[in-house]
Amino acid sequence: xxxxxxxxxxxxxxxxxxxxxxxxxxxxxxxxxxxxxxxxxxxxxxxxxxxxxxxxxxxxxxxxxxxxxxxxxxxxxxxxxxxxxxxxxxxxxxxxxxxxxxxxxxxxxxxxxxxxxxxxxxxxxxxxxxxxxxxxxxxxxxxxxxxxxxxxxxxxxxxxxxxxxxxxxxxxxxxxxxxxxxxxxxxxxxxxxxxxxxxxxxxxx
Amino acid sequence: xxxxxxxxxxxxxxxxxxxxxxxxxxxxxxxxxxxxxxxxxxxxxxxxxxxxxxxxxxxxxxxxxxxxxxxxxxxxxxxxxxxxxxxxxxxxxxxxxxxxxxxxxxxxxxxxxxxxxxxxxxxxxxxxxxxxxxxxxxxxxxxxxxxxxxxxxxxxxxxxxxxxxxxxxxxxxxxxxxxxxxxxxxxxxxxxxxxxxxxxxxxxx
Numbered sequence: 091x092x093x094x095x096x097x098x099x100x101x102x103x104x105x106x107x108x109x110x111x112x113x114x115x116x117x118x119x120x121x122x123x124x125x126x127x128x129x130x131x132x133x134x135x136x137x138x139x140x141x142x143x144x145x146x147x148x149x150x151x152x153x154x155x156x157x158x159x160x161x162x163x164x165x166x167x168x169x170x171x172x173x174x175x176x177x178x179x180x181x182x183x184x185x186x187x188x189x190x191x192x193x194x195x196x197x198x199x200x201x202x203x204x205x206x207x208x209x210x211x212x213x214x215x216x217x218x219x220x221x222x223x224x225x226x227x228x229x230x231x232x233x234x235x236x237x238x239x240x241x242x243x244x245x246x247x248x249x250x251x252x253x254x255x256x257x258x259x260x261x262x263x264x265x266x267x268x269x270x271x272x273x274x275x276x277x278x279x280x281x282x283x284x285x286x287x288x289x290x291x292x293x294x295x
Numbered sequence: 296x297x298x299x300x301x302x303x304x305x306x307x308x309x310x311x312x313x314x315x316x317x318x319x320x321x322x323x324x325x326x327x328x329x330x331x332x333x334x335x336x337x338x339x340x341x342x343x344x345x346x347x348x349x350x351x352x353x354x355x356x357x358x359x360x361x362x363x364x365x366x367x368x369x370x371x372x373x374x375x376x377x378x379x380x381x382x383x384x385x386x387x388x389x390x391x392x393x394x395x396x397x398x399x400x401x402x403x404x405x406x407x408x409x410x411x412x413x414x415x416x417x418x419x420x421x422x423x424x425x426x427x428x429x430x431x432x433x434x435x436x437x438x439x440x441x442x443x444x445x446x447x448x449x450x451x452x453x454x455x456x457x458x459x460x461x462x463x464x465x466x467x468x469x470x471x472x473x474x475x476x477x478x479x480x481x482x483x484x485x486x487x488x489x490x491x492x493x494x495x496x497x498x499x500x
Contacts, residue, residue: 094393094394096368097352097363099344102348103347106340106341106344106345111326112322113326117317124315130350133349136345137346139307139308139311140327140338140342143327144333146304147302155301158303162301181301184301
């Protein structure tokens, strides 16, 4: 496919699109040809949305979520419970937790997860600023909502050690079988954890 | 998912990406967040590749393939056989035929296919200019390489009628079972056509 582009401009655009995650050259070509069918204004709108986002978007100075303002809408929302901080890896996780509508506290976006394999250590992610937030007082609970992976567990452990000196409850989101899952198709590690972390029926809502 | 974007700029960019074919809001968000992790120069490069393509790309005035120049590299290539024109629906089809390395003639890109359901009639696609090319002389064969659909068949029929007056061979690419296909899984229409259009073994290469 490489040498058959009839136009250098087309090849360049396809090349740029295929740098995006999960987009191969065939998909990139389809997307680029779709853009080519639009008006110049529409294409300018597409391009400027991307460049403006990159140039103008900020990170909330409290929780590091992305935001149009210095402090993000969640951190500046007075209706939210400021005594609770939910620690997540990235802003997609913030959106995932928000979508559950089960949480009304604040967030702390680490911007990554401790992963020695990828060269990401504790100082590369926003752990110090989390400790500062807790040290500043007013926080009663830190909820660790990281992925259920080796890296997630490592990061959970590191954060819990860092916060051990403070008078704050540290909790981890429950691991168990997914809602709707059938037992026989659940992997044994998950099922084992679900048995260990069983809840008594009277506690159930 | 709609109301939980922490930033208007993010939402705008996600919205623009999700207008692309086959890209939903979740994928759009993943692509946008990937762009957000790059340098400003890289994002500018991405955006300018798209806008430059839209502004500067031309269509070959002979075959209507897209091109950086007035006449595309294929039409201006002296090594190609100018007596043969392969008629295709769009430039992706040109690239598909080129990739086979089985064809050394010229192309004619219709820019669509006759489809009354979608309001596309013969005058909406580049049929008149094809007739002009044939009328100008020098063409011995017109190969119709359109999709094997109702619309493709209609367009084939229309073009063959339009070219009936000229001394030119009109051929249609072979329809049959795909290479590697097993007979029992081939649909009956395709298999029926393959039997009707059988070739004698001595003709086989």
